[in-house]
Amino acid sequence: MTTLETVSEQRCFDGVQGFYKHPSTACGGEMTFAVYRPPQALSGARRPVVTWLAGLTCTPETFTIKAGAQRVAAQLGLILVMPDTSPRGAGIAGEDDSYDFGSAAGFYLDATQEPWSRNYNMETYVTRELAEIVAANFPIDAEAQGIFGHSMGGHGALTLHLRHPERYRSVSAFAPVSAPMQCPWGQKAFRNYLGEDRDAWRQHDASELVRARPSDARMLIDQGRQDQFLEEQLKPEIFEAACKEAGQPYELRMHDGYDHSYYFVQTFIEDHLRHHAAALGA
Numbered sequence: 523m524t525t526l527e528t529v530s531e532q533r534c535f536d537g538v539q540g541f542y543k544h545p546s547t548a549c550g551g552e553m554t555f556a557v558y559r560p561p562q563a564l565s566g567a568r569r570p571v572v573t574w575l576a577g578l579t580c581t582p583e584t585f586t587i588k589a590g591a592q593r594v595a596a597q598l599g600l601i602l603v604m605p606d607t608s609p610r611g612a613g614i615a616g617e618d619d620s621y622d623f624g625s626a627a628g629f630y631l632d633a634t635q636e637p638w639s640r641n642y643n644m645e646t647y648v649t650r651e652l653a654e655i656v657a658a659n660f661p662i663d664a665e666a667q668g669i670f671g672h673s674m675g676g677h678g679a680l681t682l683h684l685r686h687p688e689r690y691r692s693v694s695a696f697a698p699v700s701a702p703m704q705c706p707w708g709q710k711a712f713r714n715y716l717g718e719d720r721d722a723w724r725q726h727d728a729s730e731l732v733r734a735r736p737s738d739a740r741m742l743i744d745q746g747r748q749d750q751f752l753e754e755q756l757k758p759e760i761f762e763a764a765c766k767e768a769g770q771p772y773e774l775r776m777h778d779g780y781d782h783s784y785y786f787v788q789t790f791i792e793d794h795l796r797h798h799a800a801a802l803g804a
């Protein structure tokens with residue numbers, strides 16, 4: 523049984539916002555994550571849980587502090603889980619050199635290439651190791667789990683839902699990296715974590731995955747039209763075309779004036795929380 527250390531716990535909208543750390547087998551070192559427990563969960567009642575995957579440069583604190591999600595999660599009785607965006611301090615040469623690869627850029631996949639494969643196993647970490655730790659330590663309803671995220675984390679939410687539809691029944695994303703094989707962020711990450719095999723890349727590209735195995739869940743995606751990464755990195759039109767072709771239920775909402783920041787995320791976070799609560803029967 524993994525030992526969980528409480529870093530901090532604070533009252534928030536009659537629930538508890540906590541930060542925790544634990545030794546991780548998947549990531550070969552200590553990992554930190556955050557959990558918000560709504561008031562309904564404090565008496566031990568099992569509640570639906572939604573995991574938030576953050577983007578490049580983020581930590582478990584980013585969404586926790588900037589998205590303003592706790593007020594509505596408290597109303598809806600949703601437990602929120604905020605993992606880190608990569609292993610930390612793995613000791614791999616170059617891991618801290620760039621903002622879009624290595625530390626804070628784990629891309630929610632298991633690396634197959636040395637030296638990254640020793641620590642950078644964020645898919646196993648999020649979907650198995652952390653999921654088990656959360657289930658053992660917090661009153662989640664294991665049959666009611668969803669996933670959402672922003673940018674690199676939007677990519678993670680779409681791909682982890684499509685790869686594990688039985689675990690994550692509801693899904694949504696803000697400004698996701700929608701076709702990573704066709705953008706610089708994705709190509710850099712896939713080349714270094716997965717090598718040159720394009721078939722391996724396809725298993726982690728939402729636009730490729732949705733064509734191969736669409737899900738029954740309706741995907742909610744929000745995207746700002748003034749997002750500085752829209753054309754070069756995010757490419758929602760490729761994912762939209764793939765969803766149409768595959769018959770994947772989805773709603774892509776384009777918003778005038780919004781950029782890539784957490785001001786955009788906090789504007790629409792309530793819609794996403796309600797989307798998950800409705801899908802999970804909260």
Ligand SMILES: N[C@@H](CCC(=O)N[C@@H](CS)C(=O)NCC(=O)O)C(=O)O
Pocket residue numbers: 576577578579580584588621672673674782783784
């Ligand atoms: N720092 C990068 C941009 C990184 C970035 O925009 N990260 C997004 C996710 S992809 C984010 O949420 N950053 C944290 C924040 O806004 O607090 C740059 O200089 O271009």
